Amino acid sequence: MSSVVHPTQKTCDLQAEIAKLTAKLAQQDLHIRWLEEQLRLSRYKRFASSSEKQSPDQVALFDEAEQLQDEASEQEQEPDTTATTVTAHQRKSRKPRIPEDWPREQIIHDLAEADKVCPHDGTYLVHIGDEIHEQLDIIPAQIKAIAHVRRKYSCPCCEKYIVTATKPKQPIEKSIATPNLLAHVVISKYADALPLYRQVSMFKRIGVELNRTTLANWMIQCGQLVQPLINLLAEAALAQPVVHMDETALQVLNEPGKSPESQSYMWLLLTTGHQPVVYYHYHSRRHADVPEQLLGDYHGAVMVDGYDGYQSICQKNQLTRLGCWAHARRKFIEAQKSQPKGKAGKADQALAYIQKLYAIERQVKDKTVDERLKIRQTQAKPIIDKALYGFLGGSI
Incomplete structure (x- = not known):
């Protein structure tokens, strides 16, 4: 025999089911939005530029009130002045200058003897000055072999005492590499980012046959030195x-005990x-x-x-x-890239606050430690305490 459910009980059950389904839909909506953000971020990382630079116009969206307030204060403090227009100018590039203390080699360009006569009256011309144009030249790398000749001496009487002159200790004994050559390879690789295989090709062009393995062994031994x-x-x-x-x-690659991947x-x-x-x-x-x-x-x-x-x-x-603010800022950059295109959100506001901190750091870059501390406490700390932390506290 089937039981009869009271209408009130049935209504309550339906309402509970509706509430349960509504909560489930809300949870699914949140999950879908999260997946959409991850998809946008993944596409951005794969196809878009990796730069983390922010547009000044985007940053200004969140400090417009402060800018207007500053402009209003300046207008109240400054008297009326007549506007003047400054014509735009192009930045001129400076020519490279040759230091005065560098050695100079003069190449004299003189007139032929037949040209040193005035064509009007035949008078012999007098030297009155020079026009000088300096150029920067480079001497290509030169290779030379250094032979260490160690003199040997012996006693002509007893013929039992033999002595050989010593030579300076070398960075790598019994190697053909001099200290200058080792320094050249080290600087080229680690300061100028020239791989060893390219240096091998460069040495070959000037007639020196070296292989990559030899140069690598030199670098390992220099590291120990x-x-x-x-x-x-x-x-x-x-x-x-x-x-x-x-x-x-x-x-x-080829690291002992580890796979190449x-x-x-x-x-x-x-x-x-x-x-x-x-x-x-x-x-x-x-x-x-x-x-x-x-x-x-x-x-x-x-x-x-x-x-x-x-x-x-x-x-x-x-x-x-x-x-590190750079690492913290990167998280907001990722959140910004996951936003719908053309829509500003909370990540943009946080980046605007961080941008203000960066501006303060540029301002105090060349100041003393005490001056930097004072400016950071008076200008940066309020931004962190009130603006950034207050914003984050209300958004998390």
Whole structure:
């Protein structure tokens, strides 16, 4: 026998079902919007420019009120003046100048003897001056062989004592490379970004036969020679009150114990100031023990991104962990790119606030430490406390 459901109970059940379906639809709508944002962001990363520059017009959307207020204040303070029009001018490019202390070679261009006579009265012409035009010339690389001749002497009486003159110690003993040649290859590769295979071709053009393996071995041994300097750089960096750290993925072929497709990492430790240090450290993996190895017993402030691997050393050494605005800004850039085209949103507003902070940093770039601190406390801190954090707190 079927039971009869009371109309009131049936209505309540239907309302509950409607509410449940409505909540489910809302949740699905949120998920669809999230998927659409991820799709837009993925398309942007794949096909669009990777630049993170912001349009000044886009930034001005969120500080228009402040600009108008500043303009109004200026109008109240400044007396009326007659507008003047300044004609536009083109920036003139400066010609390269040759330093005065560089050696000069004069090439005299003189008249033939027959031309040194006046065509009007036949009088012999007198030298009254010169017109000088200087050019910059370059002497191509020159290769020479250096023969170290070590004189040998012996006693003519006993003929038992033989002595040979010593020669200066070489960076790489029994190698054909002089210190100058090694320095040339190092600078070309690491300062001028010339790969070793290109240098091999350049040497071949001037008649020197070297192979890439030989140059690579030289670079490895030079790295071992400069290791004491590298250690001093690391010590100098850790003597500073603030250090910056980051890590970049790279691929290393034929690395023992790893497949060619796996990633290794180049870790960076950097300082700023009068004598900045840029210290690179290679490691086969990305792990918390790497920053612990690099920082050791350092006690100061470290500026890093959001990678959790830095938290262990920060807690262990009680380091002040500083956030990087460039990394924080990148998240808002990604949020901005995932917005519907032509629509401004909260990400644009946050980027406008960060842009103001960047403007303040450009302003204090050449000022003293105390001046920078004062300006940051009076101008940047209110933006962070009231505008940016207030905006984020109400939006999350």
